[in-house]
Amino acid sequence: MTTDETVVPAVHRTARQRAREQITTELLGAARRQLAAEGAAGLSLRSVARELGMVSSAVYRYFDSRDALLTRLIVDAYDALGATAEAVAEAPESTAEAAAEDTGDLARWVNTARAIRAWAFDHPHEYGLLYGSPVPGYAAPETTVASGTRPSRALVGIVARAAAAGRLAPPSPAEAPPLPAALAAELEALARQIGADAVSPEVAVAMIGAWTQLFGLVSFELFGQTRNMVVGNAALFDAAVTRQALAIGLR
Amino acid sequence: MTTDETVVPAVHRTARQRAREQITTELLGAARRQLAAEGAAGLSLRSVARELGMVSSAVYRYFDSRDALLTRLIVDAYDALGATAEAVAEAPESTAEAAAEDTGDLARWVNTARAIRAWAFDHPHEYGLLYGSPVPGYAAPETTVASGTRPSRALVGIVARAAAAGRLAPPSPAEAPPLPAALAAELEALARQIGADAVSPEVAVAMIGAWTQLFGLVSFELFGQTRNMVVGNAALFDAAVTRQALAIGLR
DNA sequence: TGACTGAAGAGAGCAGTGCTCTCGAATTGG
């Protein structure tokens, strides 16, 4: 960013600061609209400037470059999707809708998956920015990583809590070959690192499988890879996701 | 294309035709190199023209637009990946390497998955073009669909042949809820349509799951979604892919 | 062989892009 966007304490903000915030918001809004309408390739700094009646060079007072703007949009999108996922994944059991719905771990997972898919369909270009092919400069380092892992962390959290509470069903009769020792150790370390100690390597593999399949399926549906197939088929999605969740041991 | 590239019978081609073919090839080669080096966004018609010592407008004699060039690259990439996958998926059992290797259906699937992953790692930008977020104009209609489904068809073929030969293991004790009737019917119709009559809806769901998980995992590995995780971990990939293949019933 | 047709390349030019720089005007904090 051009100036570091430190959060100003509270009340006393100068008119300039308030103007800057508002214009930043308007720029982001216009950019987001163009992104939604034309996709990332069609997003031009000049045209968002034009939309706000300002000249292109003025935008550089707010964003260092087009890439910086795009990166900001990416972070925001990650947060939006993350918040959506978290809302479902971590919904307390006492929610109104929860009264009627099943609130088991399995239902939590499936509902979260559905929410992610729904968000993706509502924001296809943004989803593409997040989980499609990355373009060079974007979303480089630390900034995005915290937001970028949010959606996935929501999913992992479901499993981690279920595992910690001993609510995970034992794996089905071991038909799969055992994991290589090195991989098992790696996964165990990883689980500990993210504070999911109760997640065994076997469960981790199943979870990673479910995770990648979820986003793989959504991407295929969205990017037209399933054109000749059952497209946008919610029932298929549910079936596939449910089967993966069962394989993790969620019930 | 500017002129329809009908395959000239054989021998008698005029010098002009030969020149056109060669220049087309050189253009594609240069474009492919730039794509590999800088990614799709960095591929410019003018710079490939420059590389061949011609002026930008001359390139339009060979490709209608930048999008047409890119579409051609996409089709070629699909074919390259498809050929790679087919070579492994349909390798006769009598191959030299097959003597030492396992040639069961399971091994076939896993090896094909490995080949796809390896190709993706060798051609990251091309893979991104194929399975990343699509950009508006590209790869629109019929042209790509035949090539575009090749990699996936190689995988499906393994299952279809195994199913037809009755070599599929029965599903594990039914812990998953039965498929909705409508979905089952749809999948059955789909299977018949692609000439895989022996593939039951349950197997189809497992296969679609394995398929989407495969590409989801590769995409995550390639696009950096797994940065903080076990990155480029072949053992993890193998484990996940094997488990999915087992769920299909491959042995 | 010679003339006509069509293809290929060169070059100029247009509209658009991201980005830089400079120069006034306005707002701020001392």
Add this chain to the structure above:
DNA sequence: CCAATTCGAGAGCACTGCTCTCTTCAGTCA
């Protein structure tokens, strides 16, 4: 009230995709 900072405007650079015109030359047909 004044100096310092911030902001917007404008011109300009290098680049892009694409179109148009003009010239040259290979292929074909009489």
